[in-house]
Amino acid sequence: MVIPPLRRKVLRDLRRLWAQALAIAAVLAAGVATMILGTGAHDALSQTRDRYYEQNRFADVFADLTRAPLALLPEAAAIDGVLAAEARIVRLGRPELPGQSAPAAMMLVSLPAAEGLNQLHLRRGRLPDPQSDRELALSESFAAAHQLGPGSVLAVVLDGRRLDFTVTGTALSPEYIYALGPGEMMPDPSRFGIAWLPRAPLAAAADMEGAFDSLVLKLAPGASETRVIAALDGLLARYGGTGAIGRADQMSHAFLDAELRQLGAMARVLPPIFLAVAAMLVNMTMSRLIALEREQIGLLKALGYSRRAIAGHYMEFVLAIALAGILMGFAAGAWLGAGMARLYAEFFSFPFLVFTRDPQIYALAALIALAAAAAGALRAVRAVAALPPAVAMAPPAPPAYRQRPGWLATLLPMRQSLRMVARHLLHWPLRTASGILGVAMATAILIASLWTFGSVEQMIDVTFHRGERQDVRLSFATAQGPGALDDVRHLPGVMAAEPFRSLPARISAGPRAKRISIEGRPAEPRLSRVLSPDLRPMTMPGTGLILSEALAEALQVRPGEEVTVAFLDGRRRTVQLPVSGLSVGYVGLGAAMEITALNRAAGEGARLSGAVLQLDPAGQEAFFAAARAAPETGLLSVTSLALARFRATLAENLAVMISVYVGLAATIAAGVVYNLARIALSEQGRELASLRVLGFTRAEVAAMLHAELAIVVLAAQPLGWAIGHAMARAMAAAFASDLYRVPFVIGREVYATASLAVCAAALLSALALRRRIARLDIIGVLKTRE
Amino acid sequence: MTAEGAEIIRAAGLGKVYRSGALEVQALGGVDFAARAGEFVVILGPSGSGKSTFLNILGGLDTASSGHVWFRDAELTAMSERGLTLYRRDHVGFVFQFYNLVPSLTALENVALVTEIARDPMPPAEALELVGLGPRRGHFPAQLSGGEQQRVAIARAIAKRPELLFCDEPTGALDSVTGVRVLEALEGVNRATGATTLVITHNAAIREIADRSLRFADGRIVEEIANSTRKAPAEVSW
DSSP states (O other), X not given: OOOOHHHHHHHHHHHHTHHHHHHHHHHHHHHHXXXXXXXXXXXXXXXXXXXXXXXXXXXXXXXXEEEEEGGGHHHHHTXXXXXXXXXXXXXXXXXXXXXXXXXXXXXXXXXXXXXXXXXOEEEEEXXXXXXXXXXXXXXXXXXXXXXXXXXXXXXXXXXTEEEEEEEEEEXXXXXXSSOOOTTOSSOOTTTEXXXXXXXXHHHHHHTOTTEEEXXXXXXXXXXXXXXXXXXXXXXXXXXXXXXXXXXGXXXXXXXXXXXXXXXXXXXXXXXXHHHHHXXXXXXXXXXXXXXXXXXXXXXXXXXXXXXXXXXXXXXXXXXXXXXXXXXXXXXXXXXXXXXXXXXXXXXXOOXXXXXXXXXXXXXXXXXXXXXXXXXXXXXXXXXXXXXOHHHHHSOOOOOOOOSOTTHHHHHOOOOHHHHHHXXXXXXXXXXXXXXXXXXXXXXXXXXXXXXXXXXHHHHHIIIIIIIBOOSXXXXXXXXXXXHHHHHHHTSTTEEEEEEEEEEEEEEEETTEEEEEEEEEEOXXXXXXXXXXXXXXXXXXXXXXXXXXXHHHHHHTOOTTOEXXXXXXXXXXXXXEEXXXXXEOOSBSOOEEEEHHHHHHHHTOOXXXXXXXXXXXXXXXXXXXXXXXXXXXXXXXXXXXXXXXXXXXXXXXXXXXXXXXXXXXXXXXXXXXXXXXXXXXXXHHHHHXXXXXXXXXXXXXXXXXXXXXXXXXXXXXXXXXXXXXXXXXXXXXXXXXXXXXOOXXXXXXXHHHHHHHHHHHHHHHHXXXXXXXXXXXXXXXXXXXXX | OOSXXXXXXEEEEEEEEEEETTEEEEEEEEEEEEEETTOEEEEEOOTTSSHHHHHHHHTTSSOOXXXXXXETTEEGGGOOHHHHXXXXXXXXXXXXXXXXXXXXXXXXXXXXXXXXXOSSOOXXXXXXXXXXXXXXXXXXXXXXXXXXXXXXXHHHHHTTOOSEEEEESTTTTSOHHHHHHHHHHHHHXXXXXXXEEEEEOSOGGGGGGSSEEEEEETXXXXXXXXXXXXXXXXXXXX
8 A cells, every 4th residue: 555645744743743742632632531521420420310210210209207197198199290109117227236336327218119119229139028027128338338138137226126137138229329327428338328128017116007207209290399399298297297308309319419510510611621722732733833844835835736635734634633632532531431430339329330431422522622623723724725835935034023122121131041032932922822821721720629628628627626516416316305415414424415406497588498407506505516607606596597608598598687487397387587697507508596496486395306415535435335225315426437437538539539630730731831842942943052052051051941931831820820719619619509518718738739730740841851952953053044 | 463372272183974874974084283373264175075074073063083172271072061062152152154143132132142151251232343233233133134144143253252263154145245244354353352263165265364274175184375464355356
């Protein structure tokens, strides 16, 4: 096969300029990879979730209540728009785990009916026999954390009664893809699990014969969720209904939504940055290449090659680079995608993960990358086509520096070598600006990822060190009278105890409403404190409510205004309460009141839901043993364990994310700086060689080139900080949901670290030019005209 | 200035072989040469005769394959790359066929580029006055004619007060009228500064303005003529 000469030239050009081509391809690859990863992971997660929901008949509406007779079920099923209804018993119990002192909780759920909602996905063994009263199936992650499996024996304490079960199998449920234990910030399978067991034994243990305390509904397509919820709430009010919720407020679903939103943001923001920078690099490099080959172009035209053939030749060169970038991007995207899938598998309990290598995503990414490269080349290649052969064959006019001389010198007294650098940069303003913007993007990307560290530390500091300072939060299974606090105080190891009251309520202002828990606390709590936005502990007001900033924003209310509070428990009163103040809070939506004021507003006597405790470190073991044995104990939340889990999970996720972002930013910084350096060296090689002849040392000549790059890199930093700050702020806003909000704090160290990392990448790629500077042909330049 | 000064540069048995794969080209074969302070020497010879190689080695731009070169008591052929750089920086001025000016610097700034790193330079403006370009000091190379650019290059070469001034085809790219002006500048500078000046040229007529002329052929000096009197450049017929 004969390779046409122009094709051969493309191949040789690629070999000659491989490093520059690789740098461009790498930036392009980053764009392709993030596109595939972002879109791919987003699609994978949402498709997986959709298919899982579909296959396992995940419910649309969820309602908790105190107790309703099963006879009510047909009424619920008859609500307009309801396709199916399932009555369940859902109770929080406590697994007895020999060898684990940390308290654990277990959600006991009655098995769904054969064709019911929220079908389980069996992983091992079998589901419990509906007739058996001593069998259960465990959530897979909990079983794995405790090495339990079919045949294992597990005791669960429910309402003070100890029940022994045999594990028949492990399973997953669409209801608990993200299995967050009550009072936790991160899922921890060693301390929270789900057990599914036949209805009869659970009903017997929970005193629910002929009754249910949880109702899930499947809606007909197109049915109004709001209307169904309203009807259902009306139906369940008499039975202690605490307000039905749609999928959007269902814990597991909402967390998946938040994750999807983050992925979507990443897929929208990152790829365009990389593609734009790559297009810019293509433009710079092609313009220079074409300037160097001007005479060859003229010759080719004189020989009779058409404009189209010559333009096509340079396009081929660019497309070859683009192709390399696309293939690298495919590989990186697939590899990162697999890593992401592993992270998901760890974090979310899916029975399968639809991570199809959707050829459409790949094709689209490739097409967009090609388009970006071609767009970058367009201007330069058009100039080639337009060049008349006679003009092209003559060498280009030397760069005409014709500014009014000395205008720069009057501004700054500087050495001539620095003046050369400054004038060269100013002579190509567009290229210099592109370089600055490119490097700025690298800094911005780093800032947009690194700020999360400080933000997490702020969350931890505010939540655990200033706010929730208790060692343990003990929740009673059911609300108790005031005497219960004394009982708790007398448990071994307890040094201090503060009561709390937690009441579910629907809080509304005008058309805006949220379903939350209102926490009652002592007037001046010392352990579990509510903090004002300037992080000072707040005193609980005599009558009014303190809303978290997130809740106040959601309801659009300000201190001094009134909100309507409909209590969803006890006497279910609806009252108007003034908003007395705003508090800071990063997890969930919060509202707090003074405990007696809360009980008064709810129309209840002195009741408490539990107590927060400070423990004597030496007495912890004894405390846990005693607390577990106490019949009132419902749930024990240990602050240190929650914090440790929070840190560990975030550390793992952030480490993965940050290393990906650092790699991406380094790719941009190195790609931009290396290309700028090569172009500067190519344009000024002759001058620099002349300087060597005049007695400038290698180091001095290299310093000039490095000074040019340093100016670009340094000038890019403030711009990068500004862009990074804006990106981080937008990310914080994009991440905010009713589940959590991320405090937006960027310390100076974030800017410094980002800039240092970018400067290091720039330095490395500048050093890659050292050999080329050393090889400057100082004799050759004297014998030739440029 | 006469040719009575002390010997400033000397070459003995200077040889240079260029290797390209298995091919060996002898550019210089055993050249002996010496020049005294202030001497004006013209080097003639056809292309490929080795004259540029000779000048490059004397100027510390290239290294010899055999033989020795001494600048005063310092042996150039024993110096490191860095030593040669400092030699060029402190003692040698160069003028080339294509001027090699920095396009982004004005005439004055091009001269200042060198005076800033020299040990005992003259003020850049004074160097430009010496070549008659005082009024053009603020112009960029693109705004100067070829002859003017070459005179800036000469000013840049002598502003450091070099002991040696090496010129490779300084008039090669210029017409005769401009060439004469450049030669006058060189000659004037040679008299004014006492720099030993070696000029490579194709133009045999130029030899008459020198103290001495050498003719190169096949990597050797084949003819050496001393002039008892130096003609002025304007008297030379091209």
